[in-house]
Amino acid sequence: MSRPLTDVEQTCWRAYVESSWALHTRLEDELRAATGLSMADYHVMVVLSEAPDRRLRMGELAGRLVFSPSRITYQIASMVKRGLVRKQSCPQDGRGQEAMLTDAGMAELVRAAPLHLTTVRESFIDHLDPEELAVIARAFTKIRKA
Numbered sequence: 001m002s003r004p005l006t007d008v009e010q011t012c013w014r015a016y017v018e019s020s021w022a023l024h025t026r027l028e029d030e031l032r033a034a035t036g037l038s039m040a041d042y043h044v045m046v047v048l049s050e051a052p053d054r055r056l057r058m059g060e061l062a063g064r065l066v067f068s069p070s071r072i073t074y075q076i077a078s079m080v081k082r083g084l085v086r087k088q089s090c091p092q093d094g095r096g097q098e099a100m101l102t103d104a105g106m107a108e109l110v111r112a113a114p115l116h117l118t119t120v121r122e123s124f125i126d127h128l129d130p131e132e133l134a135v136i137a138r139a140f141t142k143i144r145k146a
Contacts, residue, residue: 023123030119035112040065040075042116045084045109048101055100057090072099084108 005013028039037045047064048054056064062072076099079085084105090096101109128136 026123027116027119031112031116034115035108037108037112040067041079041084042109042112044075044079044099045101045105048085048099049106049109053100054106055098058087058097058099061099079105 024039031037031039031042043065044061047061048056058072058076059069061067061076062069065072067075076085076087079099080087083102086100086102088098088100090098125133
């Protein structure tokens with residue numbers, strides 16, 4: 001059995017959980033209201049936009065997004081219906097599937113990015129000094145790798 005959290009650990013954990021839920025809710029609500037995109041849509045488009053030829057194997061995309069195979073399949077199917085991405089066989093082996101950001105998807109990302117950036121700045125970045133941002137980056141990079 002795990003040992004109980006100390007008061008400091010409990011305070012830290014609760015601050016993280018409550019603020020991250022509130023932040024994600026605000027980001028999701030404002031992005032959806034301004035663009036019609038979900039945070040999952042946006043994140044998929046960002047990751048694909050940064051990939052060579054704006055395409056990734058479905059498994060790699062799922063890993064980068066921390067999505068289960070079924071969740072990435074559902075997400076990509078939804079985005080295919082809206083013309084934001086295309087799903088196709090991998091040219092290297094033909095067995096795997098790739099998701100590819102379409103020109104329409106890239107245009108949506110370019111349109112949504114400044115609106116999303118405003119919310120990110122107002123609700124997160126602008127409340128922290130450079131040292132705090134560096135600590136957060138180090139801490140969550142360490143957690144992500146674990």
